Amino acid sequence: MSQLDTHNHGNFVSTETIDGEIATLNLGPTHPATHGVFQNVMKVDGERILSSEPTIGYIHRAFEKLAERRPYNQITPITDRLNYCSSPINNMGWHMTVEKLAGINVPKKVDYMRVIIMELARIADHLVCNSVIGVDTGALTGFTYVFQEREKIYEMFEEVCGARLTTNIGRIGGFEREFSPVFFSKLKKFLKEFPGKYQEFDDLLTRNRIFMDRVIGAGPITPEKAIGYGFTGPNLRAAGVDYDVRVMNPYSSYEDFDFTIPIGKDGDTYDRFIVRQEEIKQSLYIIQQALDAMPEGLYHADVPAFYLPAKEEVYSSMEALIYHFKIVMGETPIPAGEVYHAVEGANGELGYYLISDGGRTPYRLHFRRPCFIYYQAYPEMIKGSLLSDAILTMSSMNVIAGELDA
Amino acid sequence: MSVQEINNASVLEALAAEFGELIINSDEPYGFLTIEIPAEKNTAIIQWLMEHPTIKMNFLTDLCGVHFPDNKGKEIGVVYHLHSWTNNFRMRIKCFVAAATPEVPTLTTLFDAANWMERETFDFYGIQFVGHPDLRRILNMDEMDYHPLLKQYALEDETRDDKDDRFFGR
Numbered sequence: 001m002s003q004l005d006t007h008n009h010g011n012f013v014s015t016e017t018i019d020g021e022i023a024t025l026n027l028g029p030t031h032p033a034t035h036g037v038f039q040n041v042m043k044v045d046g047e048r049i050l051s052s053e054p055t056i057g058y059i060h061r062a063f064e065k066l067a068e069r070r071p072y073n074q075i076t077p078i079t080d081r082l083n084y085c086s087s088p089i090n091n092m093g094w095h096m097t098v099e100k101l102a103g104i105n106v107p108k109k110v111d112y113m114r115v116i117i118m119e120l121a122r123i124a125d126h127l128v129c130n131s132v133i134g135v136d137t138g139a140l141t142g143f144t145y146v147f148q149e150r151e152k153i154y155e156m157f158e159e160v161c162g163a164r165l166t167t168n169i170g171r172i173g174g175f176e177r178e179f180s181p182v183f184f185s186k187l188k189k190f191l192k193e194f195p196g197k198y199q200e201f202d203d204l205l206t207r208n209r210i211f212m213d214r215v216i217g218a219g220p221i222t223p224e225k226a227i228g229y230g231f232t233g234p235n236l237r238a239a240g241v242d243y244d245v246r247v248m249n250p251y252s253s254y255e256d257f258d259f260t261i262p263i264g265k266d267g268d269t270y271d272r273f274i275v276r277q278e279e280i281k282q283s284l285y286i287i288q289q290a291l292d293a294m295p296e297g298l299y300h301a302d303v304p305a306f307y308l309p310a311k312e313e314v315y316s317s318m319e320a321l322i323y324h325f326k327i328v329m330g331e332t333p334i335p336a337g338e339v340y341h342a343v344e345g346a347n348g349e350l351g352y353y354l355i356s357d358g359g360r361t362p363y364r365l366h367f368r369r370p371c372f373i374y375y376q377a378y379p380e381m382i383k384g385s386l387l388s389d390a391i392l393t394m395s396s397m398n399v400i401a402g403e404l405d406a
Numbered sequence: 407m408s409v410q411e412i413n414n415a416s417v418l419e420a421l422a423a424e425f426g427e428l429i430i431n432s433d434e435p436y437g438f439l440t441i442e443i444p445a446e447k448n449t450a451i452i453q454w455l456m457e458h459p460t461i462k463m464n465f466l467t468d469l470c471g472v473h474f475p476d477n478k479g480k481e482i483g484v485v486y487h488l489h490s491w492t493n494n495f496r497m498r499i500k501c502f503v504a505a506a507t508p509e510v511p512t513l514t515t516l517f518d519a520a521n522w523m524e525r526e527t528f529d530f531y532g533i534q535f536v537g538h539p540d541l542r543r544i545l546n547m548d549e550m551d552y553h554p555l556l557k558q559y560a561l562e563d564e565t566r567d568d569k570d571d572r573f574f575g576r
Contacts, residue, residue, distance in 0.1 A: 056544060056545065057543075057544060057545035057546060057547075060545040060546065062554065064530070064555060065554060065555055065561055066561065068561065069561045069562070100436060101436075225518070227464065227465060228517055228518040228519065229518045229519050230465070230466060230467075230517070230518075230519030230523075243491055248491070248494055249494070249496075337435050337436065338435050338436075338438075338440075339435070339436050339438070340438060340468070340487055340496070340498065342467075349467065351467060351468055351487070353468060353470060353485070353487065355472065364470075364472050364473075366468065366470040366485075368467060368468040368487075372522065372526070373519050373522065373523065375522075376518070376519070376521055376522040377518070405545060406545070
């Protein structure tokens with residue numbers, strides 16, 4: 001009898017394994033257990049992985065080339081589609097990059113509004129990742145619990161910008177409108193009710209013996225290796241390195257908030273799970289602080305050359321009409337120069353390297369996509385482990401196909 | 407040379423003292439130290455920055471290509487972003503090569519992370535990273551016979567006449 005018959009992952013193996021014989025296993029590109037378009041051609045001996053060769057690029061959409069043809073405000077929707085589990089963070093990162101290039105200072109209120117949106121997005125992203133780790137160990141229940149909460153976050157995004165997943169939220173210079181009273185009531189309700197739901201989810205998995213046995217020691221990485229492989233974000237912190245862009249290079253007034261950076265020890269799946277769990281709590285704490293200390297003021301910077309005027313003004317004032325036309329047609333003058341701006345995305349340092357020659361579009365735009373960089377450590381992390389651990393390792397690394405392939 | 411306080415001026419001074427003429431030029435756009443070095447010296451200079459007792463540029467944040475077709479003899483460039491976590495200091499290093507012989511030594515000997523980043527740069531710009539263990543295309547299909555981010559390849563099909571740039575503000 002084949003030794004694989006007893007395990008639910010066995011049916012992917014292309015040839016029956018006989019002891020000592022090495023089989024080639026084609027995992028992906030489309031498979032429910034990989035949560036995205038990833039292909040790994042593995043050499044397996046029974047259930048042990050001997051080597052793995054990832055192939056990526058299945059959903060490459062040439063964003064960097066596209067960006068060279070688009071005016072600055074039309075690039076925001078492209079950034080949505082990088083890490084689509086937390087689009088608002090990508091949008092904000094892009095707005096801040098352009099603001100840095102153009103020398104725009106946004107009001108404190110915008111910073112705080114952005115922090116609220118970004119931390120909500122981080123919670124949504126971590127909820128997806130952590131609950132999917134649960135699903136991959138066979139615990140579907142927690143997933144259904146937290147997806148209700150994620151839905152509430154999406155409803156809040158919808159209230160702010162009208163969209164849910166690919167948000168295109170905010171504008172260069174601020175937000176398109178003030179947060180509505182409905183948004184604030186939804187946010188307050190969420191802050192009140194979410195900790196209970198979170199606790200329920202936490203109780204299901206965090207100290208669950210079966211879950212712990214399953215994930216502790218799966219796909220570990222040492223801090224030295226993690227740094228060498230360019231890890232950032234929760235995956236790096238799980239390995240015990242407290243690098244966080246929000247603290248190292250604060251942007252959007254993160255220096256005003258009090259929060260801690262959770263770190264792990266072994267860099268395995270369990271540590272990655274725990275770090276994300278704790279980051280959700282810290283994000284809630286940051287949102288609460290931003291909400292309590294929300295400054296008075298305008299929801300956008302006074303930059304008519306970049307920020308679309310109100311529609312009523314466009315119909316009645318000549319200046320507004322001119323600016324409206326120039327912004328829509330992408331004729332806003334922008335200084336020549338180059339900037340690098342990084343934000344702490346939900347899965348690591350999301351950087352924008354932008355070269356402007358003063359033209360209507362970027363001369364060159366490069367996205368530093370955290371999961372593109374750390375996914376290359378995957379073959380090394382799963383070498384010698386069981387196939388089912390490899391699935392867990394991938395989901396706990398939070399590799400998002402959209403960001404990986406840009 | 408020991409460097410007490412790490413900032414743009416002191417790092418640049420230390421680099422100039424160590425490498426002299428090899429630092430072709432330097433700039434600080436938006437306060438971000440940027441230096442240009444000869445392509446063949448990239449590994450040596452980055453290794454020196456990495457192993458320096460106080461500067462300690464321990465992290466390769468980003469690596470990407472750029473293309474300036476009008477820059478004759480130095481058309482194609484590689485841009486490295488380095489970060490020193492102990493000093494919270496970032497800097498950018500550029501090196502340029504001629505489009506005819508786009509050869510740059512690999513950084514994979516220093517950073518594992520450079521592997522895919524260099525493959526991506528090769529894929530889009532055709533830069534040959536000398537010494538790279540596995541220089542293949544990564545995002546585009548293997549059969550592709552050009553490097554699409556080079557400026558000579560227009561994004562849109564140039565034979566189309568239904569899209570007149572004048573009407574799109576281009």
